[in-house]
Amino acid sequence: MTSRLRLVATCLLALGLAFVATGGSAPPLQPDLTESAELGLFDPGNIIDDDLFYNAGAMDAAQIQGFLVTKGSACSGDLCLKNLRQDTWSRTADQYCAAYAGRERETAAEILAKVSRACGVNPQVLLVLLQKEQGLIRTAEPTERKLRIAVGYGCPDTAPCDAQYYGFYNQLYHAAHRFQYYRANPAKFGHRAGVTNNVRYHPNADCGTLRVYIQNQATAGLYNYTPYTPNKAALDAGYGTGDACSAYGNRNFFSYFTDWFGSTQSGPASIDDKYTHLRASGVDLGGSTSRVTCDQPHGGCYRSYQGGTIFWSRDTGPHVVRGAILERYLSLGGPRLLGYPTGDDTAAPFGTGWYTDFQGGAIYWSSATGAREVRGVLLATWRAKNAQAGVLGYPVGGDEAVPGGFRTRFQGGTLYWSATTGARMLRGALLARYESAGGPRALGFPTRDDGPTRGGATVELQGGAIYWSPDTGAHVVRGAVLRKWRQWGAESGQLGYPTGGETAVASGVRATFTGGDVFWSSSTGARVLRGPVLQRYLAHGGPRVLGFPTTHDVAAAGGGRRAELQGGAVYWSRETGAHVVRGDILARWRQLGGESGRLGYPIGSDAATARGGYVTAFRNGTIYWSRSTGPKVLRGAILRRYEAHGGPGVLGFPTADEVSIRGGARAELQGGAVYWSPETGAHVVRGDILARWRQLGGESGRLGYPIGSDAATARGGYVTAFRNGTIYWSRSTGPKVLRGAILRRYEAHGGPGVLGFPTADEVSIRGGARAELQGGAVYWSPETGARVVEAPAARAYADMGGPASWLGFVTRDTRAVSGGRRTDFQGGHLLVTADGRVTAHRG
Structure with a gap:
């Protein structure tokens, strides 16, 4: 509930009064708020x-997965959509869908989200298709056949399904x-x-047709996909x-979408x-007495209930009108005369009645007068003098001298006179x-009577103008700002009415309007900023941080x-919102094509990072900047890994743009590198x-590409895993390489935490291989596999000649036995007693 709505509701409850169509009290609160599809609508x-x-963008993969888990709670097994995984293949972009990057074992939720993004179709639509075609969302027993034709694509009523479209992923993408x-x-x-x-x-032509004016492409698409409309019997039957x-x-x-996701009208x-x-x-x-009907001016809609009507327009949102105010509003033509309500019915000041504000005025109600509308200049004057509690009347003061002229006050206004302007x-x-702005001394005299404008009032002055509307109040506009505003159509143009007077900011001036702001400085002149561009500019510090605009907000690509x-x-x-790009990052981005280039629009504003740098994120990558490295580009998986690993604070800044290398890509960093394949x-x-x-x-x-990132180990070391081996590092041993069976045995036996770090790279020896460790060694041969010899047995074994001795290769890891720790070899065993002595035994 919005704060405004909460306030209105609180007022209604506190006064114990609410209008209904007949003028009585509102019905009691109903406890059941559960919604379900109304097929009458x-x-x-x-x-x-x-x-x-x-x-x-209606749902992401995580939200889709949650939905599948909830709706599929009765389903178990790998074929349930909440558990389903499939390998997908990549598809190139065409004029209808963007590219799809295939991947092994993608979840159904990931496939749904990626298909939705690639082809620009709401994932909720795809979820509903899965249910209405094969019941795959709610079923407890999915089958391979149902998954094969998941949304019925390529399955006409008059022929078998086309096998080229088989498969869950294939079906969703093609649909x-x-x-x-x-x-x-x-x-x-x-x-x-x-x-x-x-x-x-x-499908039976004898059943006839319904003449339907199809209002939008989405509905036309549904009919092209499923070319039938329900008859009355189908609608009366519910599901x-x-x-x-x-x-x-x-x-x-319609039923599934409404029940699961709410209205089908956004x-x-x-x-x-x-x-x-x-x-x-x-x-x-x-209860409702009509469906949602959208036949009002400027695309507005309404729905009637027993106790009132809710009106909606894109500019005002939904507001309720009730009782006698509703009757008057409708008798005047509703939105066609007064526009749409901009607030709910509200108690009028001094407890004399109620009123509702509309785009074109207001309707006030009291028990003595009924409901009546007040608009334009009359409304402004009336409200300025206590509205319904006051009246316009006689003069209240005589002729008074003011700088350069005279004035006379009245109950409802004042006349000003000067020799050059008249009265x-x-x-x-x-x-x-x-x-309040200083009268004749600051603004000169009025040059004409105050008069109505579209939705408000104005007065022309020798030193500018004052504009007023019911929504914004009265404000002064002057000089270069006034000239620029009028070039843009003044109050009837894109900027609308002023919402504040001119204010000094930095070395210039700012003036605010309902549709944007005008900024002026002596070096830039007057420039207009609007909407999200204006909001971001102000949020980022406005003129004090970013300087003044040198252009109006203008069209950009896409x-x-x-x-x-x-x-x-x-x-x-529309997809990314408004963001600030500055300095060397801006210059580098524009070198790459700006918003039309490979990085696309920014998705984050210029921001400070650790270590004194700056970063700006774009749709398809991020540019990092520091004084020593300049602006450098990271993208995709490399960017995500860099950020996940701590970004500049841990790894320093990129020292070069991400580049393609054989089989993958690389980004060089002040504190290392990120590799991807x-x-x-x-x-x-x-x-x-x-190194x-x-x-x-x-x-x-x-060793090939890394398969794991640099990570801390026990005993203060670090490790990085690669496709064909692992490098361990500690301050005392440096970087050492282990691979294959020796690496697996080392890790299985506890790695650095138990055996310490490797003291040398794994090496080949006669008949096998060996890795020396701080806490022993690992030996390998084809016959014995990889086995651990712990110190001090490892030292004694090496002194005896290792595998070349009569002991041969290790056949069993060092372990605790009665009397000490024993290691078995092909030719015998070594026993380390509690006092540290090592004895060799044959057989």
Whole structure:
């Protein structure tokens, strides 16, 4: 519940008063707030709106997995979607879907999320398709066949399924791809948005058709995918069975989506949320008496209830209108005259009644007057004089001298006169602002009467102008800011009304408007910033940190916006939001193509890092900067590993851009390097371990790519694992290489924590191999495998000649026995007694 809604609800409860259509008290709070699909609200022309259908960001993989676990709680086994894993293959991008990077053993949730992102289809839509086609979400017994044709793609009513589309991943990708194909090629298909279509009830042509005006592409796509609309019997049956002419695909799509995810309409769906919030706060509007209807001006919607009506528009959101105020509002034409409500009904001052604010005015109610509307200049003047508690009346003062002229005050306003301007009228809020700003001494005299503007009022002055609207109040606009604002259409343009007077900031001026701000300095002139670009600019410190804008916010590639600043730039896109890019990072990013280049739009603003550097994150990578390294680019898995390992604070800054190498990629860092390959992923290699690995040929050498990142071990050392071996390091031993069976035996026996660190690289010896350790040694031969000899037996064994002696190779690790610790060899055994003596025994 928003704070505004909570306040309104609290007022209603405290006063014990709430309107209903008949003027009585509100019905009591109902305890049951559970929602389910109301098939009476199924609209065959608008099953789901485009914004919701194509919202690929509605759920991420973790949220999808949680959904699958919840809905599939009764399912067990590897074929359940919550447990399913499949190998996926990579697909290149085309005009309908972005590229898909295949991977082994992806979960069903990961596949759903990646297909959704690649093809721009809401993952909730794909989840519903899985249920309506094969029941895969709720089933307790999934089958290979159902998974093979998971969403029914390539399965026409009149022929067998096409085997080339078999497979869970394959089905999801082709279905999502197909919806984008429908979207891009509407004329190729039988069901099209924006025209009336004959939609069949059933595959049996004798069942007839329904003439449907399809309102949007998402609905057209659903009909092209499943070309039937439910008849009355199907709708009356809920999830059940209708009659012989009933088809259920699109009915079930609507039902499952509504039950699982809420309304199929993204904007107007907030009407239902408003109803729920009101009900939870004690304001129960009762049962609905209409469906959500979206036939109002400027795309607005409403839904009627027993106790009132909730109206919604994109600009105002949902608000409730009730009782006599609702009756008056509707009699005036509703939104067509007053616009949409901008707040819920509220107690009027002094306890005399109630009012509701609308975009074009307000409706006030009292028991004596009923409900009446007040608009424009009359509303402003009235409210400036205590609204319903005051009246406009007679003059209250005589002719008074003011600098350069005279004035006379009235109950409802003041007349100002000067020889050059004549007598001009000022009233209400305009008058109050004029006087508080210094009157004639600061602003000169009015040059015309105050008068109405679109939605408000204005007065022209010798030294500027004052503008007023019900939503913003009255504010002064002057000089270069006033000229620029009027170039943009003044109050009827994109900037709308002023919301504050000019304020000094840094070495210039800022003026705020409902649609943006105007900034001015002597070196940049007046520039306009709006929306998210403005918000980010201010949040990042505005002129004091970033300097003044040198351009207005202007179009950028891909439908985005940007603004150039003295100290950088702000870039915005719908997908990434608005972010600041500055300095050398900005220059490097633009060298790479800026928002149209490989890095794309920024997803984070310029930010300080550890060790005195800066970083800016972009959609497809990140640029790090320090004074000693300059701006360097990291991307993908290497970037994620770098950040996960502590970024600049642990590894220092990148010293070069990430580069491709044979079989993978590499990023050089002040404190090491990150290496990546498709098979091994990205891992950190540092210090002496990195130097030793590179001596051995690095990723092209015998050890190959790292399979684990630099990590601390017991006893103060470090270790890094590679595909074909591991390098251990300690301060006393340096970096040493272990591989294969010797490495596995060393780790299985406790590694550094038990045996200490290797004191030399593993070496080949006659008949096998050996690794010397601080706490012993590991020997290997084909016949005996790898075995541990602990000190001091290891020293005695080496002194005797090791495997070349009569003892041969070790056949069993050192272990505790009665009388000491024993190590077995091919030719005998060594026993270390409690006093440290080593004795050799044959046989």
